[in-house]
Amino acid sequence: MEAxxxxxxxxxGVSKRYxxxxxxxxxxxxxxxxxxHAILGENGAGKSTLIKIIxxxxxxxxxxxxxxxxxxxxxxxxEANAAGIACIFQELSLIPDLSVADNIVIANPPERxxxxxxxxxxxxxEEALARAxxxxxxxxxxxxDLALSRRQIVEIAKALARKPxxxxxxxxxxxxxxxxxxKVFAVLKRLRSEGLALLYISHRMHEIAELADECTVFRNxxxxxxxxxxxxxxxxxxxxxxxxEYRHVxxxxxxxxxxxxxxxxxxxxLSWTQxxxxxxxxxxxxxxxxxxxxxxxxxxxxxxxMFGVLSGVAGEILIDGKRxxxxxxxIAKSRAMGMALIPEDRxxxxxxxxxxxxxxxxxxxxxxxxxxxxxxxxxxxxxxxxMIRLLAIRTAGTEIAVGSLSGGNQQxxxxxxxxxxxxxxxxxxxxTRGIDVGTKQELYQLLRQxxxxxxxxxxxxxxxxxxxxxxxxxxxxxxxxxxxxLEGAEITERALVASALNISASSREAGVSPAVNA
Amino acid sequence: xxxxxxxxxxxxxALLALLVFLLLFVIYxxxxxxxxxxxxxNTAANKGVLLALVAMAQTLxxxxxxxxxxxxxxxxxxxxxxxxxxxxxxxxxxLGVIGVLLTGVVCGAINGLIVIFGRLQxxxxxxxxxxxxxxxxxxxxPQPAGSDAFNSDLADAFTGKIFGVVPSSLIALLAVVLIIWxxxxxxxxxxxxxxxxxxxxxxxxxxxxxxRAKFVAYTLAGLLAAIGGLFLTFITYSGEASLASGGNxxxxxxxxxxxxxxxxxxxxxxxxxxxxxxxxxxxxxxxLFVFNLDPLYQPLFQGVVLFLAVCLGSVRLFQxxxxxxxxx
Numbered sequence: 019m020e021a022x023x024x025x026x027x028x029x030x031g032v033s034k035r036y037x038x039x040x041x042x043x044x045x046x047x048x049x050x051x052x053x054x055h056a057i058l059g060e061n062g063a064g065k066s067t068l069i070k071i072i073x074x075x076x077x078x079x080x081x082x083x084x085x086x087x088x089x090x091x092x093x094x095x096x097e098a099n100a101a102g103i104a105c106i107f108q109e110l111s112l113i114p115d116l117s118v119a120d121n122i123v124i125a126n127p128p129e130r131x132x133x134x135x136x137x138x139x140x141x142x143x144e145e146a147l148a149r150a151x152x153x154x155x156x157x158x159x160x161x162x163d164l165a166l167s168r169r170q171i172v173e174i175a176k177a178l179a180r181k182p183x184x185x186x187x188x189x190x191x192x193x194x195x196x197x198x199x200x201k202v203f204a205v206l207k208r209l210r211s212e213g214l215a216l217l218y219i220s221h222r223m224h225e226i227a228e229l230a231d232e233c234t235v236f237r238n239x240x241x242x243x244x245x246x247x248x249x250x251x252x253x254x255x256x257x258x259x260x261x262x263e264y265r266h267v268x269x270x271x272x273x274x275x276x277x278x279x280x281x282x283x284x285x286x287x288l289s290w291t292q293x294x295x296x297x298x299x300x301x302x303x304x305x306x307x308x309x310x311x312x313x314x315x316x317x318x319x320x321x322x323x324m325f326g327v328l329s330g331v332a333g334e335i336l337i338d339g340k341r342x343x344x345x346x347x348x349i350a351k352s353r354a355m356g357m358a359l360i361p362e363d364r365x366x367x368x369x370x371x372x373x374x375x376x377x378x379x380x381x382x383x384x385x386x387x388x389x390x391x392x393x394x395x396x397x398x399x400x401x402x403x404x405m406i407r408l409l410a411i412r413t414a415g416t417e418i419a420v421g422s423l424s425g426g427n428q429q430x431x432x433x434x435x436x437x438x439x440x441x442x443x444x445x446x447x448x449x450t451r452g453i454d455v456g457t458k459q460e461l462y463q464l465l466r467q468x469x470x471x472x473x474x475x476x477x478x479x480x481x482x483x484x485x486x487x488x489x490x491x492x493x494x495x496x497x498x499x500x501x502x503x504l505e506g507a508e509i510t511e512r513a514l515v516a517s518a519l520n521i522s523a524s525s526r527e528a529g530v531s532p533a534v535n536a
Numbered sequence: 537x538x539x540x541x542x543x544x545x546x547x548x549x550a551l552l553a554l555l556v557f558l559l560l561f562v563i564y565x566x567x568x569x570x571x572x573x574x575x576x577x578n579t580a581a582n583k584g585v586l587l588a589l590v591a592m593a594q595t596l597x598x599x600x601x602x603x604x605x606x607x608x609x610x611x612x613x614x615x616x617x618x619x620x621x622x623x624x625x626x627x628x629x630x631l632g633v634i635g636v637l638l639t640g641v642v643c644g645a646i647n648g649l650i651v652i653f654g655r656l657q658x659x660x661x662x663x664x665x666x667x668x669x670x671x672x673x674x675x676x677x678p679q680p681a682g683s684d685a686f687n688s689d690l691a692d693a694f695t696g697k698i699f700g701v702v703p704s705s706l707i708a709l710l711a712v713v714l715i716i717w718x719x720x721x722x723x724x725x726x727x728x729x730x731x732x733x734x735x736x737x738x739x740x741x742x743x744x745x746x747x748r749a750k751f752v753a754y755t756l757a758g759l760l761a762a763i764g765g766l767f768l769t770f771i772t773y774s775g776e777a778s779l780a781s782g783g784n785x786x787x788x789x790x791x792x793x794x795x796x797x798x799x800x801x802x803x804x805x806x807x808x809x810x811x812x813x814x815x816x817x818x819x820x821x822x823x824l825f826v827f828n829l830d831p832l833y834q835p836l837f838q839g840v841v842l843f844l845a846v847c848l849g850s851v852r853l854f855q856x857x858x859x860x861x862x863x864x
Contacts, residue, residue, distance in 0.1 A: 096743030
């Protein structure tokens with residue numbers, strides 16, 4: 019077994035659970051020096067957990083890590099750094115108010131007589147920037163003044179200044195322009211030839227094809243396969259990434275009838291900063307329209323923009339064919355608009371955890387239960403009981419703190435709170451994340467019931483299975499723009515994954531234009 | 537942009553505060569009934585340095601995105617202590633000074649430890665510890681009093697004039713800046729404090745020792761407040777456990793920090809800026825006197841300046857594009 023040379027980095031049987039959720043299950047991985055190893059997998063496959071463990075951000079529940087044959091344990095990112103592992107995270111780790119040079123040496127500034135040696139710091143920064151192919155970035159500029167793509171390069175320079183032996187890049191190119199990507203690739207290839215080991219996580223298949231030597235696919239927290247780059251077709255890779263252990267039962271979708279009316283909700287050419295690009299969509303009464311794609315491609319921002327949370331949004335929003343101006347959630351939820359947003363993080367945006375189930379339920383609808391500013395207790399009571407019955411919320415009473423309910427029941431409270439307003443347009447931001455299978459089933463039924471009774475539903479989910487089972491149409495977002503629209507029988511997991519990864523071959527095969535054709 | 541342009545941008549807040557101060561001080565001096573005499577300068581310097589020291593203390597904590605509402609109380613406590621123990625021979629005086637400064641260090645360290653390990657918000661922590669520090673001060677000096685053996689020679693040396701012109705308090709302030717602030721600003725731990733205040737999660741991800749940075753910031757803040765308390769004793773020869781004085785100095789230190797270009801959101805600004813902020817604040821108060829306004833209006837006027845200063849600190853919020861960030 020030990021015949022071959024000891025690999026630079028080896029991961030053995032590493033597992034991690036968050037509560038009842040298995041994020042990573044007995045993962046093995048070998049990374050060799052002088053190679054680029056790509057990690058593939060869809061949302062929630064366990065890639066981020068894997069990286070966080072290697073980088074010392076979270077500690078594994080079991081398993082071991084070996085660096086050049088010696089077992090290592092990291093309690094903090096600083097310890098992983100010291101061992102020669104540098105990580106470039108998807109969320110930037112730069113300090114906005116400090117200068118580029120300050121940031122590059124942040125973990126270990128050069129010192130002289132106990133003070134920071136600024137001249138030496140500058141030399142290190144200039145050298146690191148040069149290695150990252152970005153001599154043009156001024157070392158004294160504050161990071162907050164740089165464009166996002168430049169910051170990403172500073173992030174790479176910062177990692178290089180630590181002289182790592184294993185460099186992890188987690189979606190490090192997602193904010194870069196094509197010209198910047200080419201530069202970064204030249205740098206990465208040079209680093210590989212210098213003997214550095216690179217762990218490369220990207221959703222851009224062509225990048226992996228160009229850069230990777232080995233690839234490992236993860237699915238549902240487990241390693242599926244490791245193979246030499248170029249030995250599998252895109253289709254085979256997608257096949258490895260999907261594949262489920264269980265199937266949900268979804269309510270049947272009714273046949274769509276075009277009633278000729280204006281769509282309940284229409285969005286035209288919506289844009290916001292760099293995150294949303296020219297998005298158009300139409301949703302009719304009775305329709306469940308899904309938002310798909312990889313996590314963080316602008317789906318959340320699109321929902322927030324429609325709900326009036328973002329300012330400086332360009333484009334038009336029409337309700338029942340009439341242009342409307344929605345500047346705050348207060349306006350969005352008004353009777354005229356009839357919108358409700360089920361937020362992504364129920365603990366901070368959806369619920370007041372220490373307050374009672376009853377108080378949480380009636381919050382959004384209080385104004386409609388009050389007469390002259392005084393809350394009509396009897397009406398409130400009745401509405402609360404009705405919602406608890408309708409959604410089958412399992413609670414010991416309306417007076418107990420909502421924080422003591424299970425995740426699934428908490429989510430039902432969030433949804434019930436908005437249903438009290440009888441919304442005509444329901445926006446859902448990944449509502450089934452972290453809730454149990456039984457409650458998920460109930461939610462799917464509820465969504466279809468609401469749609470059948472005339473509501474319009476916009477449903478963002480990171481779970482492709484759900485999109486396939488629940489939606490009449492799905493818009494797949496990529497980099498803030500609608501990459502593709504799938505309808506009816508076209509909505510398959512394969513098509514969703516392929517268009518989410520922006521694999522050109524698959525969109526050719528289907529031949530559907532990404533434009534809106536409702 | 538050239539290097540000097542970045543350096544200028546970094547110090548813009550402090551330079552602006554310096555300009556505003558100079559402008560106000562010229563108006564003040566030229567309208568003072570006695571004119572720009574050495575005595576007028578010296579009195580203004582002594583008062584200004586007191587607030588400047590407390591404002592420096594506040595700066596250190598504000599840089600880490602915290603706030604220290606106990607600085608005024610540490611200032612009052614060390615004033616009371618100094619009036620009792622900075623006495624007698626040069627040796628006992630020296631021991632007394634060390635005792636006063638150590639007290640400040642301990643007070644600051646307690647704040648830091650509670651914030652770091654108790655994970656309480658700085659504002660709550662320092663309100664509570666500040667009340668305790670004031671209680672001790674009142675126990676030390678139930679009535680305003682001094683000691684007969686108080687070392688007034690030392691006191692006069694720090695509050696008088698050098699060569700009959702230069703206020704020695706300003707020289708002392710300069711020394712404090714060079715000995716405490718400058719090394720902090722240029723050390724790793726100082727930079728870590730800025731990093732923590734600017735983006736704590738990013739700092740953690742970058743392997744910055746967050747706890748050490750906060751601890752040093754709070755502890756040095758205690759030391760600087762104690763230097764302020766010692767200085768107050770040099771001016772008054774006595775100690776007074778005044779709740780109003782403690783509260784005022786805390787509040788004014790926050791105003792000074794903001795006027796000096798330090799961001800209350802953390803990560804931006806310098807103690808030098810805060811010093812000029814303190815001098816501006818003091819001069820604004822004194823302007824009322826030279827223009828013969830009723831002293832009754834002084835608190836109102838200073839209140840308005842304080843209010844405007846705090847408004848200045850929130851200008852950033854107008855640029856927010858995602859309204860959820862307003863609550864972050």
